[in-house]
Amino acid sequence: xxxxxxxxxxxxxxxxxxxxxxxxxxxxxxxxxxxxxxxxxxxxxxxxxxxxxxxxxxxxxxxxxxxxxxxxxxxxxxxxxxxxxxxxxxxxxxxxxxxxxxxxxxxxxxxxxxxxxxxxxxxxxxxxxxxxxxxxxxxxxxxxxxxxxxxxxxxxxxxxxxxxxxxxxxxxxxxxxxxxxxxxxxxxxxxxxxxxxxxxxxxxxxxxxxxxxxxxxxxxxxxxxxxxxxxxxxxxxxxxxxxxxxxxxxxxxxxxxxxxxxxxxxxxxxxxxxxxxxxxxxxxxxxxxxxxxxxxxxxxxxxxxxxxxxxxxxxxxxxxxxxxxxxxxxxxxxxxxxxxxxxxxxxxxxxxxxxxxxxxxxxxxxxxxxxxxxxxxxx
Amino acid sequence: xxxxxxxxxxxxxxxxxxxxxxxxxxxxxxxxxxxxxxxxxxxxxxxxxxxxxxxxxxxxxxxxxxxxxxxxxxxxxxxxxxxxxxxxxxxxxxxxxxxxxxxxxxxxxxxxxxxxxxxxxxxxxxxxxxxxxxxxxxxxxxxxxxxxxxxxxxxxxxxxxxxxxxxxxxxxxxxxxxxxxxxxxxxxxxxxxxxxxxxxxxxxxxxxxxxxxxxxxxxxxxxxxxxxxxxxxxxxxxxxxxxxxxxxxxxxxxxxxxxxxxxxxxxxxxxxxxxxxxxxxxxxxxxxxxxxxxxxxxxxxxxxxxxxxxxxxxxxxxxxxxxxxxxxxxxxxxxxxxxxxxxxxxxxxxxxxxxxxxxxxxxxxxxxxxxxxxxxxxx
Numbered sequence: 001x002x003x004x005x006x007x008x009x010x011x012x013x014x015x016x017x018x019x020x021x022x023x024x025x026x027x028x029x030x031x032x033x034x035x036x037x038x039x040x041x042x043x044x045x046x047x048x049x050x051x052x053x054x055x056x057x058x059x060x061x062x063x064x065x066x067x068x069x070x071x072x073x074x075x076x077x078x079x080x081x082x083x084x085x086x087x088x089x090x091x092x093x094x095x096x097x098x099x100x101x102x103x104x105x106x107x108x109x110x111x112x113x114x115x116x117x118x119x120x121x122x123x124x125x126x127x128x129x130x131x132x133x134x135x136x137x138x139x140x141x142x143x144x145x146x147x148x149x150x151x152x153x154x155x156x157x158x159x160x161x162x163x164x165x166x167x168x169x170x171x172x173x174x175x176x177x178x179x180x181x182x183x184x185x186x187x188x189x190x191x192x193x194x195x196x197x198x199x200x201x202x203x204x205x206x207x208x209x210x211x212x213x214x215x216x217x218x219x220x221x222x223x224x225x226x227x228x229x230x231x232x233x234x235x236x237x238x239x240x241x242x243x244x245x246x247x248x249x250x251x252x253x254x255x256x257x258x259x260x261x262x263x264x265x266x267x268x269x270x271x272x273x274x275x276x277x278x279x280x281x282x283x284x285x286x287x288x289x290x291x292x293x294x295x296x297x298x299x300x301x302x303x304x305x306x307x308x309x310x311x312x313x314x315x316x317x318x319x320x321x322x323x324x325x326x327x328x329x330x331x332x333x334x335x336x337x338x339x340x341x342x343x344x345x346x347x348x349x350x351x352x353x354x355x356x357x358x359x360x361x362x363x364x365x366x367x368x369x370x371x372x373x374x375x376x377x378x379x
Numbered sequence: 380x381x382x383x384x385x386x387x388x389x390x391x392x393x394x395x396x397x398x399x400x401x402x403x404x405x406x407x408x409x410x411x412x413x414x415x416x417x418x419x420x421x422x423x424x425x426x427x428x429x430x431x432x433x434x435x436x437x438x439x440x441x442x443x444x445x446x447x448x449x450x451x452x453x454x455x456x457x458x459x460x461x462x463x464x465x466x467x468x469x470x471x472x473x474x475x476x477x478x479x480x481x482x483x484x485x486x487x488x489x490x491x492x493x494x495x496x497x498x499x500x501x502x503x504x505x506x507x508x509x510x511x512x513x514x515x516x517x518x519x520x521x522x523x524x525x526x527x528x529x530x531x532x533x534x535x536x537x538x539x540x541x542x543x544x545x546x547x548x549x550x551x552x553x554x555x556x557x558x559x560x561x562x563x564x565x566x567x568x569x570x571x572x573x574x575x576x577x578x579x580x581x582x583x584x585x586x587x588x589x590x591x592x593x594x595x596x597x598x599x600x601x602x603x604x605x606x607x608x609x610x611x612x613x614x615x616x617x618x619x620x621x622x623x624x625x626x627x628x629x630x631x632x633x634x635x636x637x638x639x640x641x642x643x644x645x646x647x648x649x650x651x652x653x654x655x656x657x658x659x660x661x662x663x664x665x666x667x668x669x670x671x672x673x674x675x676x677x678x679x680x681x682x683x684x685x686x687x688x689x690x691x692x693x694x695x696x697x698x699x700x701x702x703x704x705x706x707x708x709x710x711x712x713x714x715x716x717x718x719x720x721x722x723x724x725x726x727x728x729x730x731x732x733x734x735x736x737x738x739x740x741x742x743x744x745x746x747x748x749x750x751x752x753x754x755x756x757x758x
Contacts, residue, residue: 049502055455056502056503056745058456059615059745060618063505063619069630069631071612071613072615073455073466076453078438087452088452091467091471091476092470094470095474097466097469123435124435127433233450236449236450236451240442365438369438
């Protein structure tokens, strides 16, 4: 089994730092303390060729970090690259290829105007559909309309996800946004894809996150509070969104969740804290249902009731989620694991949740083109 | 242990086909026969964002191939991405994450003029060095000069690598070039980086290659001749070429080879057939020495003697190497494994070698920024 024994994160946001600055900042604590122990590096910087005109970042990163003769590779799986890097690291450890893996992921997206950034992200869509004008925000908007119609969900209940995640982010000193955004402000913000508005989407963020993952029987020598990866599963769906039966069904999330719960021998009700892929507000609702945490059509009521709030029964996106922490593509899956590890080891300070034995993260590529679900437990 | 039970390759070259056409062509035999068995896909198309303006190719590939709900990831390690994908697949199998992994890698490089292609490849160099004018061909030229001076190696003995690899490629129906290039023609060809000339470099190629890799105890149900991955090791060096003590020392190759021989419990003299990373002629010479196959300063004499020829004691680059088969970046490491597997299972037809129990492939990222060495054996 693989255990997380140390974590790191750069301040997410939009500033003048370069991708390498973020990667080094996120990993500095781990590298300084464990440089001679690290025996594999897995990187996740999937869009760096497009955003930063660089390739072979894993080579540059290990060189600059002074990691001598350490093997490495980079993993690409669009917006789920970070969690795929965790899955790869876990396989390295469980196969005996490595015992001490540094996982680092990041993205510097604010290198071009929004228009160019959107065009780069759209390279993950099926070409025929992208050239027909499809964008990820527009799919989120279709999903919201379908959900509202089918389940008589009030419009404000969708926006409430953004209110809650911005609240959580206001307590996370590394989040991109650290400000409360009240309901009126969400509902008055600019329409991005009708009915969804600006504050309901993740921003364009720069940032990096890092994990030090080791073989579980070595974990005790690094920390008193190792976080075990109980299961880490992946499922996929067609990349042709027009071939999906409905936008509120995301079968890859359902399938990966079923596998992850089964392999961890746990049920949804065993989970204490969740990080999920709220690229847009509506996705938090749909994902909670697809993971089997709430019944279909009811997640919005549970969110409205405070069940998923920081002090609720099952806090969700305690770090602010993609909406408030930000979504540097290569970092997100790793930042989710950082947040879960901090919660489970009681280091989340102002946003610490009360129950913290078992955590779950969901990271999604494209619009459910694939989904990675990881379940974490204290040992 | 992981075993290769099926292989595929598209015709390498420069034509109007798209990247996806190459990936589908290379994998068609495997997918048609084993579609329902494949439980993981590892892709290697590292430069597709730059060459083809696409990301998430693993999602598009599995969708178009009809691989339903199969998990996947892409691996990036510049010119060694293909072999890194094999290492990742092997870890998936040895960790129990997957039993039947389809590995596919390819590149469509002829989408831009040579000048642009060179600029894209140069993104793997350290930024400071690339902007000072360093290119991979120029480093190969420095290496050739240093080697000639230090070991009194005749200029023609370096060119002889190109003659031999073009000969081997002339017998490979899927090679980019399938024509004998005699010594005079090599030595009269255009100078690319003095003293090295056009026919001594790999061309700009499009192509893809595929492997079906399964857990060894399942291999017999797929083929009578499984090829076992006896070891697969990776080592790295600084990405700053100006910090290297000498260009004819490539420590990552030496380190990865030592580890791979040790883990396979084999010695260089046990190897029957080699595929190596002849991005330029001189590299074949230096790599044979760094792998410990020939003593320092003597590989050129061994090549001149016919020892590494198709009918020699230790045939090298029987498929034509990067120089003649071509070097579509994401495909190369996989194409090397395809060639070794064909040789070890006696399917290499006109270029079949006589001894074929143990094979070795060396795939290198950048100029030895890292090196992957894989040793293969018949079971």
